Amino acid sequence: MEYFVGDKEYFKGIGKIKFEGKGSDNPLAFRYYDANKKIGTKTMAEHLRFATAYWHSFCANGADPFGSPTMSFPFANKDPMVEAMAKADAAFEFFTKLGTPFYCFHDADVSPMSDDAKTYEQNYHKVAAVLLQHQKETGIKLLWNTANAFSHPNFMNGAATNPDFAVVSRAALQVKNCLDVNVMLGGSNYVFWGGREGYMTLLNTDMKREREHLGRFMVMARDYGRSIGFKGNFLIEPKPMEPSKHQYDYDAQSAIAFIKDFGLEHDFKCNIEANHATLAGHTFAHDLQVCADNNMLGSVDANQGDAQNGWDTDEFPSNVYETVSAMLVILRKGGLESGGLNFDAKRRRNSTDLEDLFIAHIGGMDSFALGLEIANKIIEDGKFDAFVKNRYASFDSGNGKTFEKGSMDFASLAALGREAKIVKTSGKQEYLKNLLNSYLFG
Ligand code: XUL
Numbered sequence: 001m002e003y004f005v006g007d008k009e010y011f012k013g014i015g016k017i018k019f020e021g022k023g024s025d026n027p028l029a030f031r032y033y034d035a036n037k038k039i040g041t042k043t044m045a046e047h048l049r050f051a052t053a054y055w056h057s058f059c060a061n062g063a064d065p066f067g068s069p070t071m072s073f074p075f076a077n078k079d080p081m082v083e084a085m086a087k088a089d090a091a092f093e094f095f096t097k098l099g100t101p102f103y104c105f106h107d108a109d110v111s112p113m114s115d116d117a118k119t120y121e122q123n124y125h126k127v128a129a130v131l132l133q134h135q136k137e138t139g140i141k142l143l144w145n146t147a148n149a150f151s152h153p154n155f156m157n158g159a160a161t162n163p164d165f166a167v168v169s170r171a172a173l174q175v176k177n178c179l180d181v182n183v184m185l186g187g188s189n190y191v192f193w194g195g196r197e198g199y200m201t202l203l204n205t206d207m208k209r210e211r212e213h214l215g216r217f218m219v220m221a222r223d224y225g226r227s228i229g230f231k232g233n234f235l236i237e238p239k240p241m242e243p244s245k246h247q248y249d250y251d252a253q254s255a256i257a258f259i260k261d262f263g264l265e266h267d268f269k270c271n272i273e274a275n276h277a278t279l280a281g282h283t284f285a286h287d288l289q290v291c292a293d294n295n296m297l298g299s300v301d302a303n304q305g306d307a308q309n310g311w312d313t314d315e316f317p318s319n320v321y322e323t324v325s326a327m328l329v330i331l332r333k334g335g336l337e338s339g340g341l342n343f344d345a346k347r348r349r350n351s352t353d354l355e356d357l358f359i360a361h362i363g364g365m366d367s368f369a370l371g372l373e374i375a376n377k378i379i380e381d382g383k384f385d386a387f388v389k390n391r392y393a394s395f396d397s398g399n400g401k402t403f404e405k406g407s408m409d410f411a412s413l414a415a416l417g418r419e420a421k422i423v424k425t426s427g428k429q430e431y432l433k434n435l436l437n438s439y440l441f442g
């Protein structure tokens, strides 16, 4: 079904994107993502739960610190509220034509911000009512929303961690409105990303106090959300830096420590972004695995960085090696549950054709579909799992098992070390990488 409001079609000349298979050379068709194809017990659509990000797709206009906007949108209008409504129409036309069943947004993406708090609230709720209407008509659902408490100059010294209480309260106003809108739209998750929840120099910062304020803020937001009937997961999206020099939720490990420090572990999980993990010096799969091991895998911002650039380039996923590695973690964990794969990704500044927005998403969806199929085959075959299990076999019986169960004291462990016969055992990394390539390339 194609969907556009009234007689206004924004993405003219582009119809519903279809699966045409490997033989197709149509850039506006899927070659691997076949929504209804069963992989194990679920369809591809059920496994991957793709979401389109409002901000990159319908707000980012190609401006960067060195140049002006390069992209124009067919819904542009001088009146910001008229534009917001037209943008919502265009967004739902896009989701429907592309076939992403979910979407994500910041308050600032969908409705105009205002210095006047009341105007901000009124704008936001007016647009939210229109979003609800579109959701009902198309069946597209909200994966998560979030507050943009980092762009406005008010937040230059932080939002919940601002040294000025007045700003902390303004951030709370935004988060409250976002939670209200989330509940109205039936959102599955609510995200906190703290771009300015960090600091630039200790010379002007009381880090301990700021981190405690952030914890208090989240406890209060959790309690408010639950009181108005929000049943989904709250998610922290870690990122080590950019725009702050030091961000408090640096990576999955530190976000989980933060969640536990403030007693939030029953309500909070993580939203892992590939390019944030690599910025922290990890692989995407590493941060996913840390979450999986702690039962903290909430959702995923699916993108990729540039191997040479040390910043958040937010590219669409195209590296199938990475998508296989990610899907291995996700499948072994049992899936994304109420999370999804949100394309927090932007086309390059010089990809200026409107069809490039479709082509970019198609590439991301195909890359994850391939990742899913290959990871599923790897798990079904069981060769890697058997290898890893065998590597730890010394803990499956005898003294190793007693140690793991916690029924051995340290002196006994050390005494065993006196007699231990240590045999050199290869980790076989090269063999395993060759094996992985055989799944990727046959
Ligand atoms: C910034 C980033 C954000 C969050 C939502 O790097 O990833 O877009 O996903 O605020």
Ligand code: CO
Pocket (backbone or CB within 6 Å): 237, 273, 301, 344
């Ligand atoms: Co993100």
